[in-house]
Amino acid sequence: MSFSISNFLSDPFAITTVSFGLISAIIAIAGAGAANQSDFPHFSWWGIVYQIVVIIIILLLYLCNTIELYKFTLVGLISIAFIYNTNSINWLIYTTNDSGFLCCAAGCILLSIVNLIWILYFGGHPESPTNQFIDSFSLKSHNHGHLNSNHNLDDDNYVNVNPVTLPHHSSSSNLQVGSPQFQDNNLRQSQLTTNNRSTNTPYMSSSQLNGLENFSSSDVRDLNNSNPPNSFRYKAKALYSYDANPEDINEISFFKDEILEVEDIEGKWWQARRSNGQVGICPSNYVKLLD
Template sequence: MPFKISGFLADPFAISTLSFGVITWIVAIAGAASSDQSKFPRFTWWGLVYQILLIIAILFLYLFNIIELYKFTLVGLLSIAFVYTSNSTNNLIYNSTSSANLCCAAGCMLLAMLNLTLIIYFGGHPESPTNQFIDSFSLKPSHHNHLDDKNFNAHNLDDDNEEEFKRYANPSQDAGHFQDNNLRQSQLTTNNKSSNTPYMSSSQLNGLENFSSSDINNRDLTSNQKRSTIYNNEQADSQPVMNFRYKAKALYSYDANPDDINEISFVKDEILEVDDIDGKWWQAKKANGQIGICPSNYVKLLD
């Protein structure tokens, strides 16, 4: 939050409104100071102090270039100031004939007009006609570079996704080192498609999306070969033991894609052991020991 006087000097609306506010406040405070205090409304003093503190606060927000972050707060504070100044104007005009009181009333009336103008501006949408007209005179970009901040955040998010992919693609490698750029591009494309389609094809999933991190670490994901879903006795001894925490009942029959050895077929009402149930394809085990993936919308978890 650096201090930049250009944030204030580059905005003609800020210069004109705050300068007008200081001048009218001086007029009001001068009239209040020269008035007969026995007949002067006491709450007007508090209203004038509140008004100058609010003007100073707005000035600092412009100087630190964070006015956009506090617009809604300023609308509430300016509404209170508008009530103070308009009420003081009413009491000073209709309950006194003193010239000093009338001078203070004139200053309060102008301050009320200023507060109303600022309420309309700060409470308006940046794309409203009034705000666009006012901001057209400004010498700095609108929204105070918030769009740049969004682009910066989006860039950081892209970097985070890339780093996450790096860890997923090959956990043994440090960030920034890849052996297979084609794998990276295909994986990113698959991730983008997953948010737009109800279920990805099994050939895109490769049976790996629902594995836990421990399973991923035990597999070489850079290999183009798919694992077998059925283990013989010799292979079972060398494969890690997989625990299936849930049971599911098949709602419909499903025929596995013959081009994808990771899928398993099952019939309606068949009971399966399942795990990694966060994704659209679940890891499943049949009663005969066959392990593979199944579409989650074809099965229902049992209590």
């Protein structure tokens, strides 16, 4: 848990809804204070105070970057506030024409609107259309981003990976020009050059991997062992279980509460490694960085 004002300021949805909620609560309090207290319903005062407490809780969760962990709890708390506000609106509007009553009712109507928005957002799945649209404006890389099985994202949202280095054969200098071994070696070298020049796509396609099937098992072991063991600097905990897209060989599946080693955490898809050594990419809004 990292308390930072940037966690809140980097999310336009949080800034808009929390600010709108605070302004609405101020309007409701001003109207309640100006109303005739002998006729003013006491449960409306309690509903306004309860609503302010809920708004403060949401603000603190955003500041601590733990809003994802309490979404379902917030739905219950906000639903109670929504009921208080709607009951107050019905009482304040139809009881009297006092200006204080009507001002408080206007504040409660605005609070009901923001509560309804919060219920739809916090109660929705991260892949729902409404959540995807709202999260598209967020400046944060986690949090409740849009998942696309085809990864049709901007290039700077992709995970950067180190270029694959093919194993070096010390015996290549002894190959005779024109021999099948010599031609095969040249083919591998040309494919390596092509792959290293392909900077527009972070992962090699199946067409770029043609020729690798000619390597022996020892070559594959050398290739796997060439990755630095400490290249994953961070650890993350899975918030939900995730099943990899079977059509994308770059994705990995994982279970809820599983600890992953991650790297390149700036985009919506992070490079990750499971405890069994499986390496691939995972959606950033399904995991949470550990301190």
